[in-house]
Amino acid sequence: SNEKPIVRILDSEEDAAVALAEYTANLSEKYIKQKGSFSVVLSGANLINTMRKLLKPRYNTTIDWSKWLIFWVDERVVPLDDPLSNYKLAFDGFLSKVPIPKSNIFPINYNKSPADVAVDYESRLKKLVDEKIIPLSASKFPKFDLILLGVGFDGHVASLFPNRPQRYEKKRWVTFITDSPKPPPPRITLTFPVINSASDIALVVLDKGKADIVAAALGGAVVTPSLPCAEVKAEEELTWFLDKDTASKLK
Numbered sequence: 001s002n003e004k005p006i007v008r009i010l011d012s013e014e015d016a017a018v019a020l021a022e023y024t025a026n027l028s029e030k031y032i033k034q035k036g037s038f039s040v041v042l043s044g045a046n047l048i049n050t051m052r053k054l055l056k057p058r059y060n061t062t063i064d065w066s067k068w069l070i071f072w073v074d075e076r077v078v079p080l081d082d083p084l085s086n087y088k089l090a091f092d093g094f095l096s097k098v099p100i101p102k103s104n105i106f107p108i109n110y111n112k113s114p115a116d117v118a119v120d121y122e123s124r125l126k127k128l129v130d131e132k133i134i135p136l137s138a139s140k141f142p143k144f145d146l147i148l149l150g151v152g153f154d155g156h157v158a159s160l161f162p163n164r165p166q167r168y169e170k171k172r173w174v175t176f177i178t179d180s181p182k183p184p185p186p187r188i189t190l191t192f193p194v195i196n197s198a199s200d201i202a203l204v205v206l207d208k209g210k211a212d213i214v215a216a217a218l219g220g221a222v223v224t225p226s227l228p229c230a231e232v233k234a235e236e237e238l239t240w241f242l243d244k245d246t247a248s249k250l251k
């Protein structure tokens, strides 16, 4: 793997959205050619809006949507029709507008217990690995093609927060949190061993309020505890997508 991330600094949020579409479409073509499918793992929040260019020509007409598999890097433990659901956000803003087969979309099975939801999601991933739909990494974690991550103001990725133990999980594929500092409190999340087994990862940060966090993560500043976003590694390539304002504090 490439130890050094690629840092792309675009002029504006609009340009970053275009660059993200181009990047995603290229990976889609590459992995579908290579392995017959393209597994994409989504975050919530702003990311879905940044993916909007994929819904427009030429991407919407040239991408082989039937080969996409959709997962969530983290999910709020709420019913799937709740306005806080990452699934609902992705469905309303993206998935309902492209012809991805419903059977290729893997939202959580909602249940009141975050622990149960995590166990269920992990066992469904295990089944997909057994069925050879998702490959296994050398370290025996599921290997997704592309994980798309946002970064929080505290440097979190997925629902792996700086001051919470979930970020140190080494064995589980999916874990849960009942006291997330970002609301809502109950969530499930993929763990670092799974995230860092992905082939390609995009960290998409387009918010000048996060300029300091990005500079700390990319500038190698010593922060205790370390920033989760600085712990992300990809098997093939890790790419940061920033706009000028968000990158303004980079040296």
Ligand SMILES: O=C(O)[C@H](O)[C@@H](O)[C@H](O)[C@H](O)COP(=O)(O)O
Residues within 6 Å of the ligand: 043, 044, 045, 046, 047, 074, 075, 076, 086, 149, 150, 151, 152, 153, 156, 157, 158, 159, 182
């Ligand atoms: O549950 C969520 O909200 C996310 O999946 C979370 O990990 C998000 O990606 C970051 O908090 C950044 O969110 P923004 O990009 O909206 O700031």
